[in-house]
Amino acid sequence: MTDFQTATATRRGRFTFKHIMLLILCAFVGGAIVAYVIADKYGFLTPSDAPVAVESSTGPVGNVVATDANAVAQPVTDQMVPTFPSPNMLSPEVARADGLLLIYAVRRTIDKGVPLGNLAEQLRLRFGATQPQSVAAVLSAGQAPxxxxALKTELRGLAPVLLTGNRDDSTWATVKRELSELFVLRKENGPSLAxxxxxIRAEALVDAGKLDLAVEEVAVLPGASIAQSWMARxxxxxDSRxxxxxxxxxxxxxxVAVPLIVAPSVEAAPSNVPVPTP
Known part of the structure; x- marks a missing residue:
């Protein structure tokens, strides 16, 4: 083979390779252009953070777009609405806590010796229907707190009269009472009847809050008739305790489930929106 033939073959080989590469490049660019056109046509190139209309489930207002008057008036029934207990009655747990709190406040007021005030009406409404006698006993103590x-101080002030009897007793009656108290029969290891x-026992019982037993001790003293008012208080x-x-x-x-006073709900007036006629 001559040098001329070898150079000609080499030029033909190089020319064929260049054309093949050019055709491949053109095919690639053309495919990219066609893919871009198709993607743009069908919306594949839309940004992912573009606002999309999504139905909200937080409330029935402002989440449905109506196109006509019937769509506006139609209620939304496929949304999850939270269910709450009826506000007309208190639950048992709340009623129990409310009752205990009321009793605690009344007890503190009675112990302080002040009038009940508004607590009296609340106590009557809360327990008056089921426990009328207990409510009456508490209200009676609240009227004369x-x-x-005060009871202990008054009892100490009445001590001289309680031990000696009535001031109006004659001398002979006083002497007989004193003589009768010289000899007292009592059981062994029993409390003294003097x-x-x-x-002394009555005063200790008052300090301990055992007023019933204190009243029993005072009732048998010589001057018990003078302490009638004290015993009544x-x-x-x-009784209130x-x-x-x-x-x-x-x-x-x-x-007890306590009824609540709930203001009647006011229905919203329908909006006078003009409805376009077709």
Whole structure:
């Protein structure tokens, strides 16, 4: 083979390779252009963060776009709406806590010796229908409030009269009472029946809050008739405490659903939106 033939073959080979590469490049560019046109036509090139209309599930207002009057008036029934207990009645747990809190406030007020005020009406509404006697005992104590300290002080002031009897007793009556107290029969290891010992026990019982037992001790003293007013106040105070204990048990074991006063709801007036006629 001559040098001319070799050079000609080499030029033909190089020319064929260039054309093949050019055709491949043109095919690639053409395919890219066609793919871009198709993607743009069908929306594949839309940005991912573009706003998309999504139905909100947070509320029934402002999440449905109506195209006509019927669509506006149609309620949304496929949304999840939270369900709450009826507000007309308190749940048993809330009623129990409400009753215990009320009894605690009334007890503190009675112990302080001040009038009940608005607590009296609340107590009547809360327990008056089921426990009328207990409520009446508490309200009676609230109308004439007294404290343990006041009862103790008054009892100490009445001590001379309680030990000696009525001031109007004659000298002979006083002497007979004193002679009868010289010899007192009592059981072994039993409490002393002497008036001064009874009075000491009564004062200790008042300090301990055991007013019923204190009243029993005072009632048998020589001057018990002078302490009728004191015994009445002490018994009233004791009865109120017992009544509050019963009401507390009722509030724990049998909570009553208390009706709530709810203002009537005002329905929104329909909006006068002009409806276009076709």
């Amino acid at each position: 007294v404290t343990i300290d 008036p001064n010992e009874r009075l 002490a018994k009233r105070f004791s 017992k009544a509050l204990d019963r009401l507390e048990q009722v509030a724990i074991l049998q909570p």
